[in-house]
Amino acid sequence: MQPQRLQERFLVAIATERRVTRRGVLVGSVRLATGGALAMTFAGGIGVRRFASAQELASDLDVLNYALTLEHLEAAFYRQGLEVFDGADFDAGVFDNLAAIRDHEAAHVAALTEAIESMDGTPVEEADYDFGYGNDPLAFLAVAAALEKTGVSAYDGVGQFLSDPDLLTAAGGIVAVEARHASYLNELNGESPFPAAFETPLAPEEVLAIAGPFIVS
């Protein structure tokens, strides 16, 4: 007897709890819609706020700190979430994959921090976040998919501002992994793993509108 395929079981789970899922997505949508306004209220000292405009990404260090700001957010999201949830909250294997993603984001934070320090820059630090998923694993997965997709778009949008070829190659190696994550998380959320033939590059101000609302201080 073959175990049912993961996607099938997950689709059933999502169908069963569709209302929960919709609520989770709705929370995210509301937050997203208010993102622009909220972002404008940020006090100084927060990395995302500093890079509200593409024109401000004048140096490789600026680009790396912009990337690090997003990697901090992702790393904290998975680290905190996987302390709230355990393996029983997901189908078999999912928790382990989420833990692998968590470890990847932590590795990205470490690599970017190290690179910035090696260039005599000051790496941005982790902020306080509110991701709004509560105790709902499906809401957590929905936010995860949104974050990964945004991460891909963010890297694709600012790769052009890098001037060091080695940094560009490293960023390319990171964004590929974000896209791999996005593919997986889309599928977990019952969506196409690759909804378009091309990614959508986003400018820093567009990324800020999406990610900003998750940052509380």
Place this chain on the structure above:
Amino acid sequence: MTGSRSSDRRLAAVLAQVDVSTPVGVLNYALTLEHLEHAFYRDGLAGLEAADFDDGVFDNLAAIAAHEADHVATLTDTIVQLGGEPVTEVEYDFGEAFADPAAFLATAQALENTGVGAYTGAAQFLIAEDALLTAALTIHGVEARHASYLNRLNGGQSFPDAVDAPLTPEEVMAIATPFFVAASAAPGTGGTGETSGAGAAASSSAGSGSNAGAVRATTAPSTGVGTAYRSGGEGIPEGLPLLGLAGAAAAALLARRRLAARGDERPAP
């Protein structure tokens, strides 16, 4: 084995046509790979149907095929706009990759992971071309999504490493060249009528049976990859099988071994 020396010549001839020193050259390098991927899905799916796979898989593969067609069209248009001459599709021999749905999926996995590494490695050549670089990155991400999905289908890790490894044109072409029909890919060289090493190299060993459909190999073999991809000789870098690609290539090998064990191979088209 005279085939090995001939493969070396073919690889050298293919590499001689890769020029990443100009934007058009970089885009043509990408287009060469997109043509290969596009032809693989187009021709492979023509001989397969939804019932060959688990639910939903065929539709996803068809979506990938459409993406590759879009990539080919976009790169071709861009090269023309830049005043360059886009490379055209050549003749491919996918050999045993088309013998069975499992072999098809395993080869798809290897191709997609190679594509990701190729774009990761080549982005630096477009560093002075902001718009072209951004466009290339938007393709790169989609190839990574494909690779992630195909890794899953083949029972591997969707994201085996925290950072994807870049591949050089030499590494990429060492993997791609065995799919090129010799006379087509490298006119005037190696025209021996030699068939694809990629399909033929791995079909002899025995392995465990497969459940077909979406392949779910639980482990990738640690041996054999080097043999399969190094059969072309010293032109292939030593470190290659150790990259993230290794799992994909190993899965491809494993699938072909299963085919051999089942003894239900169809003749190559």
